[in-house]
Amino acid sequence: MRWLDARESVRMAMETLRSNKLRSGLTVLGIVIGVTTVIVISSVINGLNNNVQAYADSMGSNVLWIYHMPVIAVRPTTEMLTRKKLTYDDGIAMRSLPHVLAVDPAQRYSNPIAYNVGDVAVKYGKNKVQNTILGGDTTAIKETADLPLTAGRMWTDDEEQRRANVTVLGYDTAQQLFGTENPIGKDVEIGGDVFTVIGTFDKQKQPFGAGKNPEDNAAWFPLETFRKIHPEVKDFWISVKYDDAKNKAIVTDEITELLRRRRKVRVEQPDNFAIFGPDSLTRLWGQVTGGLFAFMVAVASVGLMVGGVGVMNIMLVSVTERTREIGVRKALGATKKNILLQFTLEAITLCALGGIIGIAIGGIITLIIHALVAVLPATMSSAWALTGFIVSCTIGLVFGIYPAWRASTLDPIEALRYE
Secondary structure, three states: OOOOOHHHHHHHHHHHHHHOHHHHHHHOHHHHHHHHHHHHHHHHHHHHHHHHHHHHHHOOOOEEEEEOOOOOOOOOOHHHHOOOOOOHHHHHHHOOOOOEEEEEEEEEEOOOOOOOOOOEEEEEOOEEEEEEEEEEEOOOHHHHOOOOEEEEOOOOHHHHHOOOOEEEEOHHHHHHHHOOOOOOOOEEEEOOEEEEEEEEEOOOOOOOOOOOOHHHOEEEEEHHHHHHHOOOOOOOEEEEEEOOHHHHHHHHHHHHHHHHHHOOOOOOOOOOOEEEOHHHHHHHHHHHHHHHHHHHHHHHHHHHHHHHHHHHHHHHHHHHHOHHHHHHHHHOOOOHHHHHHHHHHHHHHHHHHHHHHHHHHHHHHHHHHHHHOOOOOOOOOHHHHHHHHHHHHHHHHHHHHHHHHHHHOOOHHHHHHOO
8 A cells, every 4th residue: 555645645735835825825926927928918819810810701711812912911012013903804814714703803992092091081961971992893792702781782783884873881981971871772972973872781890809990981883883983093903702712722823824824924034913812811910929929938938937946946945844754754654756746746736726826817817808908809718728737737847856856865764863
């Protein structure tokens, strides 16, 4: 029969911690700070990741965007800015590709300095909305974009071909102009022309969950209607809907080959256009959060190392204070393994307690952030909570093994003589 099993070791460890509450609390403070940091930062990042992913998903599935230059995480060079613009015919040519379901060559009129801010006012009676973005799309927008309607309908091919003065308003634009009044069939003034509202879009998602999305203050028109009111806009933004996510690489290659041929790009020259999709946003965000995770690891490591050193120190003091007790136990038959197990489990229990407290504090802070700070939609991750607990236990093992070894190697006769 063993002198001291694991359960007895834990019980004795808890008795030791209860008898030295203040000392134990100060010892695990570093562990608590480190684990709390991990929980809070990982919760904030997890919440933001969920929002960014939802925002990317809201832009449509199996969609590629083509523009004459990259617009995500790239500072345009002079060469990019002077590239030949994509054309309507480029978009129409893509409709013949085998895996392509729909293509929407679209145009946009916004503030020339801030792309996501409009430059036009929309009026209805005495109500007026400033800085509205204008967009012109074909009827294929219904397939290429995930823009659900709250009321009305989209325009038809006939309305596009005859350049009908109809428009579909963004959520914020409709709310500010009409409030609770039904906007369908009403006439609004945009840029000096009168347009009939035939539909309104639902509120679009925000990547960071707070504030208004500039895209909600917008007015969409049939492409030919848009070209009638803004003939000076020449460049096209082309959205392509393809059949299956597994065919993304094939579709990208086919579009690349098609555009290089149409734009007469020589073999040795690089592409003078850009192809990207919603996953480009998530990859960019992944690069940003990589830096945040590095910061989290650095801060948490400092706290955990300080806590680990504190645990080693307190365990060495505990071994010294209990030298005579160790001698008595050895005299009664306890082996080195028994003593090693007891003191190692004491250190692990001490750090595990610090980890649990850190997880609890981190969870409370996460709830406060989620409730009070809309721009940081924190969501606690059970995986990171488990990781924090395991790391705290590992710290106890690593920094507690040496004091436990010292205790287990004490000579019982010398230990009994210790005063």
